[in-house]
Structures are given as structure tokens and as C-alpha cells.
Amino acid sequence: xxxxSQGVNSVDIAVNILxxxxxxxxQTRAIDIATGCNLSKSRLHKYLVSLCRxxxxxxxxxxxxxxGTTTLQLAGNQVYERDPIRxxxxxxxxxxxxxxxxxxxxxxxxxxxxxxxxxxSFRNVDIDFLPNTPVPLDASSAGQVFMSYSRYQAQNQTQxxxxxxxxxxxxxxxxxxxxxxxxxxxxxxxxxxxxGELVAIAVTxxxxxxxxxxxxxxxxxxxxxxxxxxx
Numbered sequence: 001x002x003x004x005s006q007g008v009n010s011v012d013i014a015v016n017i018l019x020x021x022x023x024x025x026x027q028t029r030a031i032d033i034a035t036g037c038n039l040s041k042s043r044l045h046k047y048l049v050s051l052c053r054x055x056x057x058x059x060x061x062x063x064x065x066x067x068g069t070t071t072l073q074l075a076g077n078q079v080y081e082r083d084p085i086r087x088x089x090x091x092x093x094x095x096x097x098x099x100x101x102x103x104x105x106x107x108x109x110x111x112x113x114x115x116x117x118x119x120x121s122f123r124n125v126d127i128d129f130l131p132n133t134p135v136p137l138d139a140s141s142a143g144q145v146f147m148s149y150s151r152y153q154a155q156n157q158t159q160x161x162x163x164x165x166x167x168x169x170x171x172x173x174x175x176x177x178x179x180x181x182x183x184x185x186x187x188x189x190x191x192x193x194x195x196g197e198l199v200a201i202a203v204t205x206x207x208x209x210x211x212x213x214x215x216x217x218x219x220x221x222x223x224x225x226x227x228x229x230x231x
Contacts, residue, residue: 010047013037017047018056018071027066053094058086061117061131084199087227088191089117092202095223099204101216102126106135106142106188106201108150113142116200127184127205141188142201144172149190149198171217175210187217189224 020036021028034044048065051057055070069083069090085105092103096119105117113135120126137143146152147159148167154160166172171189186205190198202224208216 013039014047014051014056017044017051018067021057021065022067027060027064029064033065049097052090053097055090055094058090059093059119061119084191084193084227085116088200088202088224089119091223091227092117092204093119095204095220096121099216099219101204102206104129104203104205106146106203108146108198113137113140113146113201115142115203121206123206126207139174141172141174141186142203144174145188145190145201146198148172149192169217170221173213173217185213187213187220189217189221191224191227 016037017033017039020033024032030041030044030048033039033048034041037044039047048057048059052059052065052068055068057071058066058068060066069087085107089105092105095101096103100121100123102121103119104115106113107116108114111134115129115131115133115135118129118131118133120128135142137146144162144166147154148163154163171187174186184205185208186203187208188201188203191200191202193199202220204216204220
């Protein structure tokens with residue numbers, strides 16, 4: 001008689017989800033995954049959170065799912081290993097899922113700083129941004145990080161002192177709410193390559209109490225520090 005083994009059903013389901021996503025020409029919606037894998041939306045959500053947290057799946061700013069960096073690395077795909085923006089966003093999605101705080105990736109372009117990716121928290125009330133939203137240099141934590149870790153030259157003594165403080169603590173905080181979003185703050189820290197050059201800026205934003213900001217900042221810095229870039 002052939003020996004059988006019950007196995008672990010949750011592993012089977014996770015593999016089915018990954019297999020389905022891989023068959024959808026690069027990306028797919030959660031509702032399509034639920035239909036294709038015969039799962040309820042609520043049950044699927046738990047799997048999607050874990051698969052994104054571990055890098056097995058990736059959710060873009062439009063909410064579509066594709067294979068994540070961990071899956072591609074296991075498959076021997078080197079392309080995404082060299083995409084630091086996507087790697088950082090994977091880390092920030094995991095940060096969002098762990099701490100339920102909105103996150104985003106800010107990059108420098110020829111037109112200025114841009115919020116490349118935005119990952120909204122699951123809170124009932126939070127900040128919303130569209131991808132590719134321009135980010136002000138002077139009135140944002142990401143702008144402060146850019147000034148501190150790029151070739152930007154301080155324009156005055158106050159700015160120079162701010163840059164020195166940010167470099168010392170490893171992150172920047174925008175304490176004053178942005179116009180139109182009362183009570184909202186943001187915290188940002190740099191992602192740098194092995195040569196110390198600024199690659200992108202990690203941001204978490206929301207309604208933070210003053211007392212909570214140092215702890216949130218430490219969580220963000222440690223999450224980004226765990227990402228080791230090849231170049």
C-alpha cells in the first residue's frame with residue numbers, strides 16, 4: 001500500500017496563489033486571485049498580507065499583485081535583485097502590514113522629488129496620495145533627507161544645522177502638518193548604496209503623537225537598514 005501524508009493545507013494554498021499570479025502575465029487583482037484559487041476575499045487577504053510581507057508577492061500602487069523579490073530570487077531571476085526601488089517598496093509594504101502605517105518611496109527626478117510608490121494603511125482614516133505626487137523640498141521630511149544625503153548645499157545656517165541633526169539621528173521628521181491635512185506628520189530616512197550614495201527615500205506618514213515619533217522613526221530606520229543593496 002502506498003504511504004500517504006496529509007501535509008500542510010496552508011502551504012498548498014500559498015503555492016496555488018503564487019502559481020495563479022505567475023500565470024497572469026505579470027500582475028493581477030485580488031478578486032481574480034480569489035476566484036482563480038476558490039478562496040473567499042477575507043481568507044485570501046490573510047495570505048496576501050503574509051506573502052507580501054515575506055517578499056513572495058508584491059503589491060503595486062494600483063493594488064495589483066505580482067511575484068515578489070523573494071520568489072524571483074528563489075527562481076534565479078537577477079533582474080529584480082538589482083531594482084532597489086522595488087526592493088525598498090517591498091520592505092515598506094511589510095512595514096505597513098506590520099505597524100499599520102502608510103508608507104511611500106520618494107525618488108529624485110529631473111523635475112524634483114516624486115512619491116514613486118504609496119502604500120496606504122488599513123486605518124479607517126488616514127492620508128491618501130496618488131503615485132508620482134510631487135514632494136516639496138523644504139516642507140517635507142523626504143526633502144530634508146534629500147538635502148542631508150545628496151550634494152545639496154545648505155542655503156543658510158539654520159538649514160545647515162538641520163542637515164547636521166538629520167545626519168546624526170539618521171532620519172527626518174516633518175512636525176508641522178501639511179496644509180489641507182490637519183494633524184498629519186511624516187518621517188523619512190535614506191536608502192543608500194554601499195558607497196553611501198542616496199538611492200531613494202523611505203517615508204511613513206500619518207497622524208502621529210509627538211511621543212510616538214521616536215519609536216516610529218526607529219522602526220523605519222531599522223527596517224530600511226535590513227535591506228542590503230548589491231551596488
